[in-house]
Amino acid sequence: MQHIIISDPTLRDGSHAIKHQLNRKQIATYAALAESAQIPILEVGHGNGLGASSLQLGESLISDTDMLEACRENLQQTKLGVHVIPGFATISRDLRSAIDLGVDVVRVASHCTEADITKRHIEYARSREKEVYGVLMMSHMASAARLVEEAQKLESYGAMGVVLMDSAGAYLPHDVQEKVSALTGSLGVPVGFHAHNNLGLAIANSITALENGATILDGTIRGFGAGAGNAQLEVLVTVLHKMNYDTGIDYYKLLDIADIAEKDFVKIPYINSSNIVSGVAGVFSGFAKPVERIAKEYNVDPKDVFFELGKRKVVAGQEDLIIEVAEALAKHKINM
Structure with a gap:
Protein backbone atom coordinates (compact mmCIF):
# COMPACT_ATOMS: atom_id res chain seq x y z
CA MET A 1 0.00 0.00 0.00
CA PHE A 265 -14.51 28.95 12.50
CA VAL A 266 -14.72 27.52 8.99
CA LYS A 267 -16.55 29.53 6.38
CA ILE A 268 -17.46 26.88 3.82
CA PRO A 269 -16.44 28.04 0.35
CA TYR A 270 -18.63 27.60 -2.69
CA ILE A 271 -18.04 28.18 -6.37
CA ASN A 272 -19.57 31.51 -7.33
CA SER A 273 -19.37 33.36 -10.64
CA SER A 274 -16.30 35.35 -9.59
CA ASN A 275 -14.46 32.17 -8.62
CA ILE A 276 -15.22 30.60 -11.98
CA VAL A 277 -14.01 33.66 -13.86
CA SER A 278 -10.91 33.81 -11.63
CA GLY A 279 -10.08 30.22 -12.58
CA VAL A 280 -10.69 30.76 -16.28
CA ALA A 281 -8.67 34.01 -16.25
CA GLY A 282 -5.87 32.36 -14.26
CA VAL A 283 -5.93 34.92 -11.44
CA PHE A 284 -4.77 34.10 -7.89
CA SER A 285 -7.73 32.80 -5.85
CA GLY A 286 -6.90 35.16 -2.98
CA PHE A 287 -7.88 38.11 -5.18
CA ALA A 288 -11.59 37.21 -5.08
CA LYS A 289 -12.62 39.33 -2.10
CA PRO A 290 -10.63 42.50 -2.99
CA VAL A 291 -11.76 42.28 -6.62
CA GLU A 292 -15.41 42.07 -5.60
CA ARG A 293 -15.04 44.94 -3.11
CA ILE A 294 -13.12 47.25 -5.46
CA ALA A 295 -15.35 46.47 -8.45
CA LYS A 296 -18.35 47.52 -6.37
CA GLU A 297 -16.62 50.75 -5.33
CA TYR A 298 -15.92 51.68 -8.96
CA ASN A 299 -19.24 50.35 -10.28
CA VAL A 300 -17.62 47.95 -12.73
CA ASP A 301 -18.20 44.26 -13.39
CA PRO A 302 -15.83 42.09 -11.31
CA LYS A 303 -15.70 39.63 -14.21
CA ASP A 304 -14.13 42.35 -16.38
CA VAL A 305 -11.62 43.07 -13.63
CA PHE A 306 -10.60 39.40 -13.41
CA PHE A 307 -10.14 39.04 -17.15
CA GLU A 308 -8.06 42.21 -17.35
CA LEU A 309 -5.89 41.07 -14.42
CA GLY A 310 -5.45 37.76 -16.24
CA LYS A 311 -4.34 39.56 -19.41
CA ARG A 312 -1.76 41.48 -17.36
CA LYS A 313 -0.56 38.21 -15.75
CA VAL A 314 -0.93 39.72 -12.29
CA VAL A 315 0.26 37.58 -9.36
CA ALA A 316 -0.06 37.61 -5.55
CA GLY A 317 1.60 40.69 -4.11
CA GLN A 318 0.31 42.93 -6.90
CA GLU A 319 -3.01 43.69 -5.25
CA ASP A 320 -2.53 47.41 -5.92
CA LEU A 321 -3.14 46.71 -9.61
CA ILE A 322 -6.75 45.76 -8.86
CA ILE A 323 -7.52 49.43 -8.22
CA GLU A 324 -5.62 50.48 -11.34
CA VAL A 325 -7.63 48.05 -13.47
CA ALA A 326 -10.95 49.06 -11.89
CA GLU A 327 -10.19 52.76 -12.46
CA ALA A 328 -9.34 52.12 -16.12
CA LEU A 329 -12.54 50.12 -16.65
CA ALA A 330 -14.61 52.82 -14.96
CA LYS A 331 -13.12 55.54 -17.19
CA HIS A 332 -13.73 53.42 -20.28
CA LYS A 333 -17.34 52.91 -19.16
CA ILE A 334 -17.86 56.69 -18.81
CA ASN A 335 -16.33 57.36 -22.25
CA MET A 336 -18.44 54.78 -24.05
Whole structure:
Protein backbone atom coordinates (compact mmCIF):
# COMPACT_ATOMS: atom_id res chain seq x y z
CA MET A 1 0.00 0.00 0.00
CA GLN A 2 1.56 3.28 -1.13
CA HIS A 3 1.88 6.02 1.47
CA ILE A 4 0.76 9.54 0.57
CA ILE A 5 1.86 12.53 2.66
CA ILE A 6 -1.00 14.87 3.47
CA SER A 7 -0.23 18.48 4.34
CA ASP A 8 -3.06 20.51 5.85
CA PRO A 9 -2.91 24.30 5.28
CA THR A 10 -6.33 24.95 6.90
CA LEU A 11 -4.77 27.44 9.35
CA ARG A 12 -2.82 29.19 6.58
CA ASP A 13 -4.63 29.10 3.23
CA GLY A 14 -7.93 29.00 5.09
CA SER A 15 -7.26 32.37 6.68
CA HIS A 16 -7.75 34.02 3.26
CA ALA A 17 -11.44 33.17 3.54
CA ILE A 18 -11.91 35.18 6.74
CA LYS A 19 -9.48 38.03 6.04
CA HIS A 20 -6.75 36.44 8.19
CA GLN A 21 -8.80 36.79 11.38
CA LEU A 22 -8.19 33.41 13.04
CA ASN A 23 -7.75 33.84 16.78
CA ARG A 24 -5.43 32.00 19.12
CA LYS A 25 -8.14 29.79 20.62
CA GLN A 26 -9.34 28.65 17.19
CA ILE A 27 -5.79 27.87 16.12
CA ALA A 28 -4.99 25.97 19.32
CA THR A 29 -8.24 23.99 19.15
CA TYR A 30 -7.74 22.97 15.54
CA ALA A 31 -4.09 22.04 16.18
CA ALA A 32 -5.15 19.72 19.01
CA LEU A 33 -7.78 18.15 16.77
CA ALA A 34 -5.27 17.69 13.93
CA GLU A 35 -2.93 15.97 16.37
CA SER A 36 -5.70 13.63 17.53
CA ALA A 37 -6.46 12.65 13.92
CA GLN A 38 -2.76 12.09 13.16
CA ILE A 39 -2.66 14.60 10.32
CA PRO A 40 1.00 14.48 9.20
CA ILE A 41 1.68 18.21 8.61
CA LEU A 42 -0.27 21.25 9.79
CA GLU A 43 0.59 24.59 8.20
CA VAL A 44 -0.20 27.81 10.05
CA GLY A 45 0.13 31.54 9.37
CA HIS A 46 -1.13 34.47 7.37
CA GLY A 47 -2.63 33.38 4.05
CA ASN A 48 0.49 34.58 2.24
CA GLY A 49 2.82 33.05 4.80
CA LEU A 50 5.35 34.28 7.32
CA GLY A 51 5.84 38.03 7.51
CA ALA A 52 2.96 38.77 5.13
CA SER A 53 0.60 40.50 7.55
CA SER A 54 0.30 44.05 6.19
CA LEU A 55 -2.14 46.73 5.10
CA GLN A 56 -1.65 45.71 1.47
CA LEU A 57 -2.23 41.98 1.94
CA GLY A 58 -4.44 42.13 5.02
CA GLU A 59 -3.42 42.19 8.66
CA SER A 60 -3.60 39.03 10.75
CA LEU A 61 -5.61 39.20 13.97
CA ILE A 62 -2.63 37.87 15.93
CA SER A 63 1.11 37.74 15.26
CA ASP A 64 3.04 34.95 13.55
CA THR A 65 4.62 34.19 16.92
CA ASP A 66 1.25 33.79 18.63
CA MET A 67 -0.03 31.54 15.83
CA LEU A 68 3.03 29.32 15.92
CA GLU A 69 3.05 29.07 19.71
CA ALA A 70 -0.66 28.16 19.77
CA CYS A 71 0.07 25.27 17.41
CA ARG A 72 3.37 24.17 18.91
CA GLU A 73 1.79 23.79 22.34
CA ASN A 74 -0.75 21.34 20.92
CA LEU A 75 1.34 19.24 18.53
CA GLN A 76 3.53 16.25 19.27
CA GLN A 77 3.43 13.83 16.33
CA THR A 78 1.89 16.20 13.79
CA LYS A 79 4.60 18.35 12.23
CA LEU A 80 4.27 22.14 12.36
CA GLY A 81 4.72 23.77 8.96
CA VAL A 82 5.07 27.29 7.56
CA HIS A 83 4.75 28.85 4.11
CA VAL A 84 7.58 31.25 3.29
CA ILE A 85 7.68 33.68 0.37
CA PRO A 86 11.02 35.52 0.17
CA GLY A 87 10.25 39.23 0.05
CA PHE A 88 7.44 38.89 2.57
CA ALA A 89 9.50 36.74 4.94
CA THR A 90 13.10 37.57 5.81
CA ILE A 91 15.55 35.03 7.17
CA SER A 92 16.71 37.17 10.09
CA ARG A 93 13.32 38.45 11.26
CA ASP A 94 10.85 35.73 10.29
CA LEU A 95 12.33 32.38 9.34
CA ARG A 96 14.91 32.24 12.13
CA SER A 97 12.34 33.06 14.82
CA ALA A 98 9.82 30.56 13.38
CA ILE A 99 12.38 27.78 13.52
CA ASP A 100 13.37 28.84 17.03
CA LEU A 101 9.72 28.48 18.01
CA GLY A 102 9.73 24.85 16.85
CA VAL A 103 8.68 24.75 13.20
CA ASP A 104 9.38 21.33 11.65
CA VAL A 105 8.52 21.85 7.96
CA VAL A 106 9.43 24.88 5.86
CA ARG A 107 7.92 25.43 2.41
CA VAL A 108 9.76 28.13 0.51
CA ALA A 109 7.62 29.49 -2.33
CA SER A 110 8.08 31.68 -5.36
CA HIS A 111 6.20 32.59 -8.50
CA CYS A 112 6.60 29.62 -10.86
CA THR A 113 9.31 31.31 -12.97
CA GLU A 114 11.29 32.87 -10.10
CA ALA A 115 12.76 29.96 -8.14
CA ASP A 116 16.07 31.83 -7.89
CA ILE A 117 14.72 33.93 -5.01
CA THR A 118 14.28 30.86 -2.79
CA LYS A 119 17.94 29.82 -2.64
CA ARG A 120 19.01 31.56 0.57
CA HIS A 121 15.86 30.66 2.46
CA ILE A 122 16.05 26.99 1.46
CA GLU A 123 19.73 26.78 2.33
CA TYR A 124 19.16 28.44 5.71
CA ALA A 125 16.27 26.13 6.63
CA ARG A 126 18.36 23.10 5.61
CA SER A 127 21.26 24.40 7.71
CA ARG A 128 18.85 24.34 10.67
CA GLU A 129 18.12 20.67 9.85
CA LYS A 130 14.46 21.23 8.95
CA GLU A 131 12.30 19.41 6.42
CA VAL A 132 12.33 21.81 3.49
CA TYR A 133 10.24 21.94 0.31
CA GLY A 134 10.31 24.25 -2.66
CA VAL A 135 6.98 25.56 -3.97
CA LEU A 136 6.11 26.90 -7.42
CA MET A 137 3.02 29.11 -7.17
CA MET A 138 0.67 30.06 -10.03
CA SER A 139 2.13 27.10 -11.91
CA HIS A 140 -0.46 27.32 -14.69
CA MET A 141 1.48 30.34 -16.00
CA ALA A 142 4.52 28.32 -17.11
CA SER A 143 5.07 25.46 -19.54
CA ALA A 144 5.95 21.99 -18.30
CA ALA A 145 9.52 22.46 -19.60
CA ARG A 146 9.93 25.74 -17.73
CA LEU A 147 8.51 24.24 -14.54
CA VAL A 148 11.07 21.44 -14.77
CA GLU A 149 13.87 24.02 -15.05
CA GLU A 150 12.62 25.91 -12.02
CA ALA A 151 11.99 22.74 -10.00
CA GLN A 152 15.52 21.54 -10.72
CA LYS A 153 16.81 24.80 -9.28
CA LEU A 154 14.83 24.16 -6.10
CA GLU A 155 16.28 20.67 -5.87
CA SER A 156 19.81 22.01 -6.40
CA TYR A 157 19.31 24.49 -3.53
CA GLY A 158 18.49 21.61 -1.20
CA ALA A 159 14.71 21.30 -1.40
CA MET A 160 13.66 17.83 -0.27
CA GLY A 161 10.57 17.94 -2.49
CA VAL A 162 8.82 20.28 -4.93
CA VAL A 163 5.15 21.28 -4.69
CA LEU A 164 3.19 22.64 -7.65
CA MET A 165 0.44 25.06 -6.65
CA ASP A 166 -2.61 25.62 -8.80
CA SER A 167 -3.04 28.96 -7.05
CA ALA A 168 -5.75 30.17 -9.42
CA GLY A 169 -7.70 26.92 -9.64
CA ALA A 170 -7.08 27.07 -13.38
CA TYR A 171 -5.95 23.50 -14.12
CA LEU A 172 -7.85 20.86 -16.01
CA PRO A 173 -6.82 17.25 -15.38
CA HIS A 174 -4.77 17.04 -18.59
CA ASP A 175 -2.75 20.08 -17.41
CA VAL A 176 -2.01 18.29 -14.15
CA GLN A 177 -1.02 15.14 -15.99
CA GLU A 178 1.37 17.00 -18.29
CA LYS A 179 3.08 19.08 -15.64
CA VAL A 180 3.25 16.66 -12.73
CA SER A 181 4.53 13.83 -14.92
CA ALA A 182 7.20 16.18 -16.32
CA LEU A 183 8.42 16.90 -12.79
CA THR A 184 8.26 13.34 -11.49
CA GLY A 185 10.20 12.19 -14.54
CA SER A 186 12.92 14.81 -14.09
CA LEU A 187 13.51 15.19 -10.34
CA GLY A 188 15.17 13.01 -7.75
CA VAL A 189 12.90 14.31 -4.95
CA PRO A 190 9.17 13.83 -4.25
CA VAL A 191 6.58 15.99 -6.01
CA GLY A 192 3.48 17.48 -4.41
CA PHE A 193 0.31 19.17 -5.61
CA HIS A 194 -1.82 21.92 -4.07
CA ALA A 195 -5.27 22.31 -5.67
CA HIS A 196 -7.89 25.05 -5.67
CA ASN A 197 -11.51 24.42 -6.57
CA ASN A 198 -12.49 27.35 -8.82
CA LEU A 199 -13.56 25.00 -11.62
CA GLY A 200 -14.81 22.25 -9.31
CA LEU A 201 -11.79 20.04 -10.05
CA ALA A 202 -9.70 20.16 -6.87
CA ILE A 203 -10.23 16.50 -5.92
CA ALA A 204 -10.02 15.23 -9.52
CA ASN A 205 -6.83 17.22 -10.11
CA SER A 206 -5.30 15.96 -6.86
CA ILE A 207 -5.98 12.35 -7.86
CA THR A 208 -4.59 13.01 -11.35
CA ALA A 209 -1.42 14.36 -9.71
CA LEU A 210 -1.23 11.21 -7.61
CA GLU A 211 -1.66 8.98 -10.65
CA ASN A 212 1.22 10.80 -12.33
CA GLY A 213 3.68 10.30 -9.52
CA ALA A 214 2.92 12.94 -6.88
CA THR A 215 3.25 11.64 -3.32
CA ILE A 216 2.38 14.82 -1.39
CA LEU A 217 -1.13 16.31 -1.51
CA ASP A 218 -2.62 19.36 0.19
CA GLY A 219 -6.14 19.68 1.51
CA THR A 220 -8.06 21.86 3.97
CA ILE A 221 -10.95 21.00 6.23
CA ARG A 222 -14.26 21.64 4.43
CA GLY A 223 -12.15 23.10 1.61
CA PHE A 224 -11.61 26.24 3.75
CA GLY A 225 -9.41 28.53 1.65
CA ALA A 226 -9.03 31.37 -0.82
CA GLY A 227 -11.63 31.89 -3.53
CA ALA A 228 -13.62 28.71 -4.14
CA GLY A 229 -11.45 26.94 -1.59
CA ASN A 230 -8.95 24.11 -1.64
CA ALA A 231 -9.27 20.37 -2.11
CA GLN A 232 -11.61 19.36 0.72
CA LEU A 233 -9.41 17.39 3.12
CA GLU A 234 -11.97 14.90 4.42
CA VAL A 235 -13.16 14.16 0.87
CA LEU A 236 -9.59 13.82 -0.39
CA VAL A 237 -8.69 11.36 2.37
CA THR A 238 -11.91 9.41 1.77
CA VAL A 239 -11.08 9.01 -1.91
CA LEU A 240 -7.47 8.05 -1.16
CA HIS A 241 -8.57 5.39 1.33
CA LYS A 242 -11.16 4.11 -1.16
CA MET A 243 -8.29 3.78 -3.67
CA ASN A 244 -6.28 1.84 -1.04
CA TYR A 245 -3.64 4.49 -0.43
CA ASP A 246 -2.27 4.94 3.07
CA THR A 247 -2.36 8.41 4.66
CA GLY A 248 -1.85 7.47 8.31
CA ILE A 249 -4.85 9.66 9.21
CA ASP A 250 -7.55 8.51 11.61
CA TYR A 251 -10.53 8.68 9.26
CA TYR A 252 -13.36 8.81 11.82
CA LYS A 253 -11.62 11.52 13.81
CA LEU A 254 -11.00 13.51 10.63
CA LEU A 255 -14.73 13.48 9.86
CA ASP A 256 -15.47 14.59 13.43
CA ILE A 257 -12.91 17.40 13.10
CA ALA A 258 -14.63 18.68 9.97
CA ASP A 259 -17.92 18.98 11.85
CA ILE A 260 -16.29 20.74 14.81
CA ALA A 261 -14.29 23.14 12.64
CA GLU A 262 -17.40 24.07 10.65
CA LYS A 263 -19.17 25.11 13.83
CA ASP A 264 -16.12 26.89 15.25
CA PHE A 265 -14.51 28.95 12.50
CA VAL A 266 -14.72 27.52 8.99
CA LYS A 267 -16.55 29.53 6.38
CA ILE A 268 -17.46 26.88 3.82
CA PRO A 269 -16.44 28.04 0.35
CA TYR A 270 -18.63 27.60 -2.69
CA ILE A 271 -18.04 28.18 -6.37
CA ASN A 272 -19.57 31.51 -7.33
CA SER A 273 -19.37 33.36 -10.64
CA SER A 274 -16.30 35.35 -9.59
CA ASN A 275 -14.46 32.17 -8.62
CA ILE A 276 -15.22 30.60 -11.98
CA VAL A 277 -14.01 33.66 -13.86
CA SER A 278 -10.91 33.81 -11.63
CA GLY A 279 -10.08 30.22 -12.58
CA VAL A 280 -10.69 30.76 -16.28
CA ALA A 281 -8.67 34.01 -16.25
CA GLY A 282 -5.87 32.36 -14.26
CA VAL A 283 -5.93 34.92 -11.44
CA PHE A 284 -4.77 34.10 -7.89
CA SER A 285 -7.73 32.80 -5.85
CA GLY A 286 -6.90 35.16 -2.98
CA PHE A 287 -7.88 38.11 -5.18
CA ALA A 288 -11.59 37.21 -5.08
CA LYS A 289 -12.62 39.33 -2.10
CA PRO A 290 -10.63 42.50 -2.99
CA VAL A 291 -11.76 42.28 -6.62
CA GLU A 292 -15.41 42.07 -5.60
CA ARG A 293 -15.04 44.94 -3.11
CA ILE A 294 -13.12 47.25 -5.46
CA ALA A 295 -15.35 46.47 -8.45
CA LYS A 296 -18.35 47.52 -6.37
CA GLU A 297 -16.62 50.75 -5.33
CA TYR A 298 -15.92 51.68 -8.96
CA ASN A 299 -19.24 50.35 -10.28
CA VAL A 300 -17.62 47.95 -12.73
CA ASP A 301 -18.20 44.26 -13.39
CA PRO A 302 -15.83 42.09 -11.31
CA LYS A 303 -15.70 39.63 -14.21
CA ASP A 304 -14.13 42.35 -16.38
CA VAL A 305 -11.62 43.07 -13.63
CA PHE A 306 -10.60 39.40 -13.41
CA PHE A 307 -10.14 39.04 -17.15
CA GLU A 308 -8.06 42.21 -17.35
CA LEU A 309 -5.89 41.07 -14.42
CA GLY A 310 -5.45 37.76 -16.24
CA LYS A 311 -4.34 39.56 -19.41
CA ARG A 312 -1.76 41.48 -17.36
CA LYS A 313 -0.56 38.21 -15.75
CA VAL A 314 -0.93 39.72 -12.29
CA VAL A 315 0.26 37.58 -9.36
CA ALA A 316 -0.06 37.61 -5.55
CA GLY A 317 1.60 40.69 -4.11
CA GLN A 318 0.31 42.93 -6.90
CA GLU A 319 -3.01 43.69 -5.25
CA ASP A 320 -2.53 47.41 -5.92
CA LEU A 321 -3.14 46.71 -9.61
CA ILE A 322 -6.75 45.76 -8.86
CA ILE A 323 -7.52 49.43 -8.22
CA GLU A 324 -5.62 50.48 -11.34
CA VAL A 325 -7.63 48.05 -13.47
CA ALA A 326 -10.95 49.06 -11.89
CA GLU A 327 -10.19 52.76 -12.46
CA ALA A 328 -9.34 52.12 -16.12
CA LEU A 329 -12.54 50.12 -16.65
CA ALA A 330 -14.61 52.82 -14.96
CA LYS A 331 -13.12 55.54 -17.19
CA HIS A 332 -13.73 53.42 -20.28
CA LYS A 333 -17.34 52.91 -19.16
CA ILE A 334 -17.86 56.69 -18.81
CA ASN A 335 -16.33 57.36 -22.25
CA MET A 336 -18.44 54.78 -24.05
